[in-house]
Amino acid sequence: MHQSAPSAEPVHRTVEGPAGRLHLVEQGTGPLVLLVHGFPESWYSWRRQLPALAAAGYRAAALDVRGYGRSAKPAATDAYRMLDLVEDNLALVRALGEERAVVVGHDWGSGIAAASALLHPEVFRAVALLSVPYTPPGGPRPTDAFAQLGGDQEFYVSYFQEPGRAEAEIEPDVRGWLAGFYAAMSADTMPAPGEPDPHFVTRPGGRLRDRFPTGALPGWLTEDDLDVYAAEFERAGMTGALNRYRNVDRDWEDLARHRGAPIEQPSLFIGGALDASTTWLADAIDAYPATLPNLSASHILEGCGHWIQQERPEDVNRLLISWLDSLRG
Helix, strand or coil, rough: CCCCCCCCEEEEEEEEEEEEEEEEEEECCCCCEHHHCCCCCCCCCCCCHHHHHHHHEEEEEEEEECCCCCCCCCCCCHHHCHHHHHHHHHHHHHHCCCEEEEEEEEEEEHHHHHHHHHHHCCCCCEEECCCCCCCCCCCCHHHHHHHHHHHHCCCCCCCCCCHHHHHHHHHHHEEEEEHHHHHHHHCCCCCCCCCCCCCCEEEECCCCCHHHHCCCCCCCHHHHHHHHHHHHHHCCHHHHHCCCCCHHHEEEHHHHHHHHCCCCCCEEEECCCHHHHHHHHHHHHHHHHHCCCCCCCCCCCCCCCCCHHHHHHHHHHHHHHHHHHHHHC
């Protein structure tokens, strides 16, 4: 594995994006690696990747996605469609003085990274997807598919659709809600194998938090870490983050011309064996020979939940850096 001298400490920066400022934290020098977080997180979810990538000879940049943290938060719900988030990634690469980058995404960030690579292969030369597999544009209308997943209850993505509803549940106790949401999808605080998992649905008209586990925080999350996440959302609110879910049908329409399209660049997938995304989207992983024809490897980490780069940072760093080094030839 390529190593270099220890790099400088992480640096916070803001640059201009299409909707206003984009906040990022960068560390290291070398080829640019753009890190894109998911819901409900921030640049901080990459805190254990930034120094490792920098030490391995890369310029790692973790942004606050539009609507999160210190980045711009447009008022319009449709300002959070996938095409806009791809434009943010393009603007960030240019603002950093680079022409090309490897893009790495987790959770919703995986979808943003995949769309960036699909729509702009001239800029995003390779893509790594964490937790959420690549599914080409197309298929049934997303809100219809999510409604079916819920059955006679309400699937969490459907629950997030109505503006203001989830905010009313979350914002009176942001810290407590985040703790429950993180615990619900962490390997060490989710139900044991074979037990029903109630954390992704709620009764019609109910609250999602009523299904969250209670008790200790997951092992990867300290009280100080939770304070960081809570402070970001207490300051920024939840609407920008939730608006990502409220654009899934717009994305379906916007990307219709790319229906079934593969991503041709070199790619990597890392998922958790205990992550519902891995099981719900198992068919997408099986389809990788067609949808990711230049996939280097697909890794499923045993005993790992959804928050993969935080639950298993050493494994993720090792796999990610080995793959990045292979791209150098």
